[in-house]
Amino acid sequence: MTDTATQPLVSVIIPCYNTEEYLPETLDSVLAQTHTKLQIIAVDDGSTDGTPAVLERYAAADPRLHIITQENSYCVRARINAIARAEGKYLVCLDSDDKIAPDYIRECVSIAEQNLHTDIVYSDAEFFGTRYGTWPLAEFSLPEFLMENSIYITALIRKSAYDKAGGFDPNLTFFEDWDLFISMIKNGSGVHKIGKTMFFYRKRENETSVNNLSSGETVSDNAFKIYQKHYGFYKANGLSYLRLLYTAADAHKKQKKENLKRRGRIQYLLNKWFGKR
Incomplete structure (x- = not known):
């Protein structure tokens, strides 16, 4: 384990909405990180179940966890509000039903610290919950990435690059992570995928994750907005x-x-x- 004094601060952003059943597993995975210099910001997005009580219990036990409470909105606004309070050199956005392996942040930070142009770092991933198995993420290739996102929301990102790209677009109600990554890559951000499974994406009974509850029309409309927004970049890459x-x-x-x-x-x-x- 690296000495805490020399570790860069990482802000972990966790939007929460009615995930009382899953949240402890998510928080436990963050608190178990071998990179211990963390600022954990959880946003209770107007939950109506026991989510606030879970957050309060964990915050009482670990001072690294800070809680923000807001009226219910889409998770992108919860992330934006939390990141406005983030002090870390790096950001990790984690949905409140997913989890990360103990070395996830440490290994991602190590890659980013070795290359100042590598602003997006993530790993191989697996499904868990009602469905298990490898998440077949394509290797990063820009033209293919512009057609279909292959980087999940929980990638470690350099906050200065996030800020330079303008952060998450609050006008999007889906694919906000894809839009952010495109904006960062347009600005010169490098991408690195670690060939080790360290991210776990929950599948629920209705075959969704907490961040995958949109209709086909919403998905299509937001994809079209992204294409319009970045049309010059798409054209420059033959699309x-x-x-x-x-x-x-x-x-x-x-x-x-x-x-x-x-x-x-x-x-x-x-x-x-x-x-x-």
């Missing part, structure tokens, strides 16, 4: 609007052919087993 339309059209045609083949195969089997002989 003009027309090219995306052609790509989508090709994908639709391929899917249609696959569906026809599948239906034909099913019909063949139905005729084989249940047709007239």
Whole structure:
């Protein structure tokens, strides 16, 4: 373990809304970090269950945990409010039902400290809860990343780079992390993924995590906002609007052919087993 006096301060941001059942596991994973110089800011986002009591109990036992209370809003506003009070050199945003391995922050900080241009550091990840297994995150590649986010919200980020990028966009109600990472990368931030599983993303009974409760329309609308916002960057990386339309059209045609083949195969089997002989 590194001497605490030489460790950079890391601010861990935890928005909480009605996660009384899961929050202790999340907080325990943070308090177990081998990088101990932490400022933990938990935001009670208008919870109506026992979440506030859980936070108070943990804060009484560990002075590194600070609690902010606010009326219910989307989690991005909770994060923004907490980060406004953050004093750390680095930020880690952790949803209140997920968890991190004991060495997660230490290893991420080590990478960032070795390279001043590496502002986004994360690791391999796994699902847990009602579904277990590897989260198949693609290796970072800019064109592919611009098409589909492959960096989760709990990546360690350099706060100065966060500030330079303008922070989270409060006008987004989904994909705010993707938008932030795009803004940081546009400004020259480097990305590094550690090839070790140290982040654990909870799947609940309804196949969601606390940060994945939006409708298809909301997802589509926010993705389009991001594309409009960063259109120049997308074009510079070969992803003009027309090219995306052609790509989508090709994908639709391929899917249609696959569906026809599948239906034909099913019909063949139905005729084989249940047709007239």
